[in-house]
Amino acid sequence: MEEQGRVFQRIYALARQIPYGQVATYGQLARMAGNPRLSRMVGCAMSAAPDDVPCHRVVNRRGELCAAFLPLGRASHRLLLEMEGVPFLPDGRVDLPHCLWDGTTDCGAE
DNA sequence: AGTATGACATAGC
DNA sequence: AGCTATGCCATAC
Numbered sequence: 001m002e003e004q005g006r007v008f009q010r011i012y013a014l015a016r017q018i019p020y021g022q023v024a025t026y027g028q029l030a031r032m033a034g035n036p037r038l039s040r041m042v043g044c045a046m047s048a049a050p051d052d053v054p055c056h057r058v059v060n061r062r063g064e065l066c067a068a069f070l071p072l073g074r075a076s077h078r079l080l081l082e083m084e085g086v087p088f089l090p091d092g093r094v095d096l097p098h099c100l101w102d103g104t105t106d107c108g109a110e
Numbered sequence: 111a112g113t114a115t116g117a118c119a120t121a122g123c
Numbered sequence: 124a125g126c127t128a129t130g131c132c133a134t135a136c
Binding site (some may be wrong): 027 | 116117118120
């Protein structure tokens with residue numbers, strides 16, 4: 001199996017498993033990926049993530065997306081999540097404690 | 111082939 | 124309570 005980027009593969013898989021209407025943070029994915037320090041790799045992986053990966057559901061600790069989404073339109077991020085039913089705060093950030101992924105939907109582990 | 115940097119997070123002070 | 128320093132894997136030059 002593609003052992004070249006087992007970490008990336010893991011991150012892609014996790015990001016793909018993010019349920020609709022919920023979001024996950026880099027630390028969360030990194031933690032599930034195997035190491036909480038992989039947070040950077042999560043972002044890096046998202047950078048090279050295929051269209052199959054909903055990178056817009058991956059947000060940072062502040063509940064906002066990364067600078068890479070700015071060129072696409074910060075509003076796009078908000079609209080995308082909002083369209084999925086993700087609540088937003090008056091600060092313009094995502095309501096993490098309200099829509100943060102519990103990580104229990106990772107393969108029928110419910 | 112090696113070095114440097116990167117879409118962040120955690121820990122220490 | 125906020126800032127600095129470190130860590131990780133992969134990609135690019």
